[in-house]
Amino acid sequence: MGLLDKFRKGLEKSREAVWGRLAQAFSRQRLDDTVFDEMEEALLAADVGVETSVWLVEQVRKKAREQRIATPEELPALLQQAMEEALAGMDVTMRTAAAGPSLYLVVGVNGVGKTTTIGKLGHRLVQRGARVIFAAGDTFRAAAIEQLQAWGKRAGCDVVHHSQGADPAAVVYDAIAAAKARRADYILCDTAGRLHNKAHLMAELSKIHKVVSRELPGAPHEVLLVLDGTTGQNAMLQTKAFKEVVQVTGIAVTKLDSTAKGGVILPIVREFRVPVKWVGLGEGIDDLEPFDPSSFAHALCRS
Amino acid sequence: MLEGLANSLQRALAKLKAKGKLTEEDVQEAMREVRLALLAADVNVKVVKDFVERVRARAIGQEVQQSLTPGQQVVKIVYEELTELMGGSQTRLRMAPHPPTVVMMVGLQGSGKTTTTAKLALSFRRHQHRPLMVAADVYRPAAIRQLEVLGRQIDVPVFSLGEGEDPVRIAEAGVAEARRMGADVVLIDTAGRTHVDEALMQELERMQAQVHPDEVLLVVDAMMGQDAVHVAEAFHTRLGVTGVVLTKLDSDTRGGAALTIRAVTGCPIKFVGMGEKIEPLEAFHPDRLASRILGMGDVLSLIERA
Numbered sequence: 219m220g221l222l223d224k225f226r227k228g229l230e231k232s233r234e235a236v237w238g239r240l241a242q243a244f245s246r247q248r249l250d251d252t253v254f255d256e257m258e259e260a261l262l263a264a265d266v267g268v269e270t271s272v273w274l275v276e277q278v279r280k281k282a283r284e285q286r287i288a289t290p291e292e293l294p295a296l297l298q299q300a301m302e303e304a305l306a307g308m309d310v311t312m313r314t315a316a317a318g319p320s321l322y323l324v325v326g327v328n329g330v331g332k333t334t335t336i337g338k339l340g341h342r343l344v345q346r347g348a349r350v351i352f353a354a355g356d357t358f359r360a361a362a363i364e365q366l367q368a369w370g371k372r373a374g375c376d377v378v379h380h381s382q383g384a385d386p387a388a389v390v391y392d393a394i395a396a397a398k399a400r401r402a403d404y405i406l407c408d409t410a411g412r413l414h415n416k417a418h419l420m421a422e423l424s425k426i427h428k429v430v431s432r433e434l435p436g437a438p439h440e441v442l443l444v445l446d447g448t449t450g451q452n453a454m455l456q457t458k459a460f461k462e463v464v465q466v467t468g469i470a471v472t473k474l475d476s477t478a479k480g481g482v483i484l485p486i487v488r489e490f491r492v493p494v495k496w497v498g499l500g501e502g503i504d505d506l507e508p509f510d511p512s513s514f515a516h517a518l519c520r521s
Numbered sequence: 522m523l524e525g526l527a528n529s530l531q532r533a534l535a536k537l538k539a540k541g542k543l544t545e546e547d548v549q550e551a552m553r554e555v556r557l558a559l560l561a562a563d564v565n566v567k568v569v570k571d572f573v574e575r576v577r578a579r580a581i582g583q584e585v586q587q588s589l590t591p592g593q594q595v596v597k598i599v600y601e602e603l604t605e606l607m608g609g610s611q612t613r614l615r616m617a618p619h620p621p622t623v624v625m626m627v628g629l630q631g632s633g634k635t636t637t638t639a640k641l642a643l644s645f646r647r648h649q650h651r652p653l654m655v656a657a658d659v660y661r662p663a664a665i666r667q668l669e670v671l672g673r674q675i676d677v678p679v680f681s682l683g684e685g686e687d688p689v690r691i692a693e694a695g696v697a698e699a700r701r702m703g704a705d706v707v708l709i710d711t712a713g714r715t716h717v718d719e720a721l722m723q724e725l726e727r728m729q730a731q732v733h734p735d736e737v738l739l740v741v742d743a744m745m746g747q748d749a750v751h752v753a754e755a756f757h758t759r760l761g762v763t764g765v766v767l768t769k770l771d772s773d774t775r776g777g778a779a780l781t782i783r784a785v786t787g788c789p790i791k792f793v794g795m796g797e798k799i800e801p802l803e804a805f806h807p808d809r810l811a812s813r814i815l816g817m818g819d820v821l822s823l824i825e826r827a
């Protein structure tokens with residue numbers, strides 16, 4: 219048997235969901251170290267990361283000791299509680315301008331779901347009676363403008379755009395002017411996907427940010443960082459870099475309709491104190507929900 | 522955080538001084554740090570467990586090279602195992618004995634399928650092939666347009682039937698069109714889908730049954746986390762993936778998902794994507810990724826000189 223075959227055979231045992239194993243641990247008779255080890259492993263398997271997994275398990279241990287808990291069945295509740303505490307105290311509402319249009323800048327690495335999230339968010343705002351303008355600030359990717367236009371049509375939002383290759387800051391400038399002229403309530407700015415480790419692309423984003431704050435007092439009212447829920451520990455580096463360059467005010471986590479748990483937001487919120495405001499649960503126009511820490515924690519601990 | 526792990530590893534390794542053979546203790550200590558490095562790199566937790574266990578067993582009792590400390594020796598073994606695990610077998614594309622060669626591009630949403638399709642088409646064109654790209658994503662807004670724009674950019678024809686047609690039909694008609702026009706490679710760009718979307722997974726199965734692809738390439742974002750294990754397993758079980766393309770490796774990810782996928786499917790990683798620009802795809806180098814996953818560049822360069 220080759221190296222790889224042996225390896226795969228070993229893996230076969232892991233077929234059942236990790237959380238299934240956790241449930242198994244919770245149903246053990248005695249509360250011993252194995253239970254806590256399994257809990258840590260389940261957290262790692264949900265992308266929570268080493269530091270925060272260890273920390274969460276420690277919180278649960280402490281709580282169990284304090285409350286003199288002797289059987290594992292009570293642990294999921296404690297774990298959920300620890301997670302909710304870690305996510306607590308964050309303002310998840312979207313800020314708006316006192317007068318005039320509110321501008322939201324949407325940023326993130328390639329393919330995470332920025333344009334789609336703008337489409338869904340626009341739809342939500344329109345449904346509540348708002349007038350919304352999309353700014354096609356991705357002038358780089360092939361057919362990015364057409365994609366945003368398609369979403370504009372679906373959601374009932376105007377799209378301000380230039381052609382491919384144009385200066386994105388100029389597009390945003392025009393969108394602000396259009397919003398003022400048309401008395402729009404919101405401007406949602408799409409931007410090209412960019413890797414956080416590429417200095418020139420981050421500098422371009424910083425320039426867009428500057429134009430926005432110069433042209434519209436108080437703007438951007440939100441800088442939404444979109445994170446792909448299937449991303450691993452790299453999401454930490456993404457958050458750090460975007461926060462430094464454009465002062466991220468909120469996070470949208472997409473693609474949580476897959477089997478990924480998006481557990482990486484736990485270390486992100488713990489370390490960077492940026493609130494998660496939205497979750498993406500599919501490709502449809504209605505598949506955007508406000509983030510709810512307790513249902514998120516519940517999904518992580520019980521399913 | 523990554524720095525922290527690298528430093529603690531260095532410390533752990535420094536403690537181990539040169540001796541004749543690796544003892545259980547030497548190995549145990551170094552493997553603890555290796556485990557953390559692999560987890561920080563997003564290698565699936567179960568894969569890490571199995572890997573660490575096997576390497577640990579292999580390492581105990583091995584001779585320590587004169588120029589290395591026991592800790593470095595363990596890392597050397599880990600590095601070699603990682604490289605071997607990710608390498609092996611042929612990494613060229615399988616060409617059909619009677620053209621056209623049909624390639625299906627599949628994967629999660631936003632992983633880089635359309636971009637990679639264009640990059641692959643460009644690679645073929647540069648090698649005197651006549652590729653045809655088929656736009657079989659009728660779901661994502663402007664997906665067809667995206668492929669058309671890229672096709673024009675690299676001077677490769679694009680076949681489409683618009684958004685109102687069944688993707689399976691489009692793929693079939695695309696292959697027929699390739700025959701008609703004498704294209705020898707057909708690259709089918711499919712819509713992104715989650716592996717738990719039953720209807721869309723069945724669509725891929727039907728497409729495969731109709732066009733009999735020579736290659737089914739799973740396109741995976743190198744920044745992917747722990748869930749790579751489920752994604753790879755699902756796509757592989759249903760379609761028999763023949764190769765993996767690892768995209769966005771120009772990021773600063775450690776790329777541990779690649780190890781997970783390789784371990785789960787056994788499929789070779791055939792290419793890597795290193796940017797948004799449409800340039801020919803780059804070949805995959807197992808040793809480079811192994812060193813990246815371990816994140817122990819200085820130790821490894823030391824080992825290489827030894």
Ligand SMILES: Nc1nc2c(ncn2[C@@H]2O[C@H](COP(=O)(O)OP(=O)(O)OP(=O)(O)O)[C@@H](O)[C@H]2O)c(=O)[nH]1
Nearest residue numbers: 328329330331332333334411473498499500630631
């Ligand atoms: N399943 C699922 N797919 C999503 C979700 N959000 C976005 N997508 C899909 O992910 C893919 C990429 O989405 P986009 O909105 O184009 O992402 P982007 O960040 O704008 O991409 P770039 O502009 O290329 O950087 C598309 O196929 C979307 O339909 C989600 O919540 N769930």
Ligand SMILES: Nc1nc2c(ncn2[C@@H]2O[C@H](COP(=O)(O)OP(=O)(O)OP(=O)(O)O)[C@@H](O)[C@H]2O)c(=O)[nH]1
Nearest residue numbers: 328329630631632633634635636713769794795796
């Ligand atoms: N930096 C970088 N970006 C990439 C790479 N490959 C693709 N991208 C970008 O990732 C984003 C998504 O790429 P697409 O090719 O549209 O992905 P897809 O899998 O076809 O997406 P869907 O059709 O929506 O599922 C785009 O912004 C691409 O430019 C890569 O290797 N490096």
Ligand SMILES: [Mg+2]
Nearest residue numbers: 332333356362
């Ligand atoms: Mg976009």
Ligand SMILES: [Mg+2]
Nearest residue numbers: 634635658664
């Ligand atoms: Mg695509």
